[in-house]
Amino acid sequence: MLNELEIITHLQKKFPSHIGDDAAVIAFSGTKRYVITNDLLVEDVHFRLRYTTPTHLAHKALHVNLSDIAAMGGQPQFVLLGMAVPLNYADNIKLFLNGFSKACKAASVILIGGDTTKSPDKLFISLTVIGVAEERKIKYRHTAKPGDWIGLVGQMGHAHIGLTALESVTTGLNSFKKDFLKPQARVLEGLWLGAQSGVTSMMDTSDGLLIDLKRLCRASQVGAEIYLENLPDTKTLNTACQRLKLDPIETMLTGGEDYSLLLTIHPDKLKTIAKQFNAAFGYAIKCLGRVTSGKGVSFMQNGHIKPLTLQPFSHFGEQL
Amino acid sequence: MLNELEIITHLQKKFPSHIGDDAAVIAFSGTKRYVITNDLLVEDVHFRLRYTTPTHLAHKALHVNLSDIAAMGGQPQFVLLGMAVPLNYADNIKLFLNGFSKACKAASVILIGGDTTKSPDKLFISLTVIGVAEERKIKYRHTAKPGDWIGLVGQMGHAHIGLTALESVTTGLNSFKKDFLKPQARVLEGLWLGAQSGVTSMMDTSDGLLIDLKRLCRASQVGAEIYLENLPDTKTLNTACQRLKLDPIETMLTGGEDYSLLLTIHPDKLKTIAKQFNAAFGYAIKCLGRVTSGKGVSFMQNGHIKPLTLQPFSHFGEQL
Numbered sequence: 288m289l290n291e292l293e294i295i296t297h298l299q300k301k302f303p304s305h306i307g308d309d310a311a312v313i314a315f316s317g318t319k320r321y322v323i324t325n326d327l328l329v330e331d332v333h334f335r336l337r338y339t340t341p342t343h344l345a346h347k348a349l350h351v352n353l354s355d356i357a358a359m360g361g362q363p364q365f366v367l368l369g370m371a372v373p374l375n376y377a378d379n380i381k382l383f384l385n386g387f388s389k390a391c392k393a394a395s396v397i398l399i400g401g402d403t404t405k406s407p408d409k410l411f412i413s414l415t416v417i418g419v420a421e422e423r424k425i426k427y428r429h430t431a432k433p434g435d436w437i438g439l440v441g442q443m444g445h446a447h448i449g450l451t452a453l454e455s456v457t458t459g460l461n462s463f464k465k466d467f468l469k470p471q472a473r474v475l476e477g478l479w480l481g482a483q484s485g486v487t488s489m490m491d492t493s494d495g496l497l498i499d500l501k502r503l504c505r506a507s508q509v510g511a512e513i514y515l516e517n518l519p520d521t522k523t524l525n526t527a528c529q530r531l532k533l534d535p536i537e538t539m540l541t542g543g544e545d546y547s548l549l550l551t552i553h554p555d556k557l558k559t560i561a562k563q564f565n566a567a568f569g570y571a572i573k574c575l576g577r578v579t580s581g582k583g584v585s586f587m588q589n590g591h592i593k594p595l596t597l598q599p600f601s602h603f604g605e606q607l
Numbered sequence: 608m609l610n611e612l613e614i615i616t617h618l619q620k621k622f623p624s625h626i627g628d629d630a631a632v633i634a635f636s637g638t639k640r641y642v643i644t645n646d647l648l649v650e651d652v653h654f655r656l657r658y659t660t661p662t663h664l665a666h667k668a669l670h671v672n673l674s675d676i677a678a679m680g681g682q683p684q685f686v687l688l689g690m691a692v693p694l695n696y697a698d699n700i701k702l703f704l705n706g707f708s709k710a711c712k713a714a715s716v717i718l719i720g721g722d723t724t725k726s727p728d729k730l731f732i733s734l735t736v737i738g739v740a741e742e743r744k745i746k747y748r749h750t751a752k753p754g755d756w757i758g759l760v761g762q763m764g765h766a767h768i769g770l771t772a773l774e775s776v777t778t779g780l781n782s783f784k785k786d787f788l789k790p791q792a793r794v795l796e797g798l799w800l801g802a803q804s805g806v807t808s809m810m811d812t813s814d815g816l817l818i819d820l821k822r823l824c825r826a827s828q829v830g831a832e833i834y835l836e837n838l839p840d841t842k843t844l845n846t847a848c849q850r851l852k853l854d855p856i857e858t859m860l861t862g863g864e865d866y867s868l869l870l871t872i873h874p875d876k877l878k879t880i881a882k883q884f885n886a887a888f889g890y891a892i893k894c895l896g897r898v899t900s901g902k903g904v905s906f907m908q909n910g911h912i913k914p915l916t917l918q919p920f921s922h923f924g925e926q927l
Contacts, residue, residue, distance in 0.1 A: 326689075329727070332727060333724070365643075367645040398626065400631040400643065402733075404652055404653070415735040
């Protein structure tokens, strides 16, 4: 079986330079561009119905896609909703649609079309979201340069802790569970970062920081060093990991579904951008490491290379 | 369970005037508009893997969506491919992707993005196609007027005959099987018809002529009369129906998946349009009946009402 990377590589050969970012960019009027993304959510691959309410699912389906638009520096505008619905979900459809409408309205996104059909078994959701961005404010993955700082806007590993707690039916840990069940796309942050010329590349973290950083490095033909001492060291996260028998470092580096923004920042601009971001949003950009002229991602602790063996994230044990 | 009509009606209340046509229309530059459609193909709802090659499936997935763009009078330009792939389809993915690339290139459509993921069980395909149209050439469903002629560009019931033959493992009938397995969207015809001001409304037939005509009538708040003597009476179709124990009239009226263009034509323009269409494409627009000021669709035979009881089309016995 081709994995997602192999499929993308296969298609990139056939349609050079048109695929690979969080969203595709097509012409609009004047200096404006449309950015378009399509994301699937599949029952028992991305979510379980036994602990996911229709309202949360609708919210998440939208925000997973909004996050792609945010990662490009775009303002989401339109959505098309595709759904294949099994009979056993029939009673939840109204709740789902109401939740979806509410989430769209909260994000100022207009539903303009889609398709609904039966599904023989599992619930499938396919969303296409269209956003608008100024051409010069759009951020890509292939533009990081050696020496840039690697920044993260949002959480690392929180959604994975939530998922682990939900899967193992562990009580409490509600804020982590909410991070998994109802992620909030960082649309305003994406727009703000898009407007900063010092932000040299950007993407969102959906499959885990490490795998996503590797994708960014591959697209930019650079390497990266992560400074482990820069990872957040919070009591809440450590306690939760201990309870769930998770390694905190591994969880932060490989846990998926955080929908944070991963970006690179020109070294001359780091101070200003970090300060102004903090002033605008009331929280900090995490400075995780540097872009290198090498290949792949390595880990450093207090100036020394630290080899780590990490398993890539998968939702329910299957590799994505 | 809400059916598709109920879902659309439910959503139309929440997002008035933004949904209901074959494709959504959004701004582009100057007098140009983008038309965007999203269609799902679900294994064992829309297709069976046992008689559908990856190449045919890829072609069909694209053309089902191209047909929506054609129905709006648009020129397809871009596509996003979403796929949830079960393990048992893994060996076919390369063939599918190659077939998809070939079908895109033949239609001058560029793949710009999408999403691939595992599926626990069934193969699930979601395509989003974006086309371009001149604003004044876009055709809608809600603009048919009483007195207009009802025209059909393409076949009626052929795909259903093909599907029935495939499902019943009947030998021969290959051209009908091909009509089901590898439909050809009528993109050039749609563009040509879009440019005719005398074409007052248009849509494609995907779920069967009758159900689609009812949708057009509902959108336009009109009724329709079908003249049964105007239905094509071909030996090939009659023989095939006899072999498969299908009623020819019912098959033509309710068989789905033909992806023909259903349109209405201003009575003053019918002659010219019919003549010029024939000259341009080498086949005729079928004149099936008239739009009325009434409600619903009725059937006439030689000037008299003929009541017909028809079952709506479904692929494999389930109502869509």
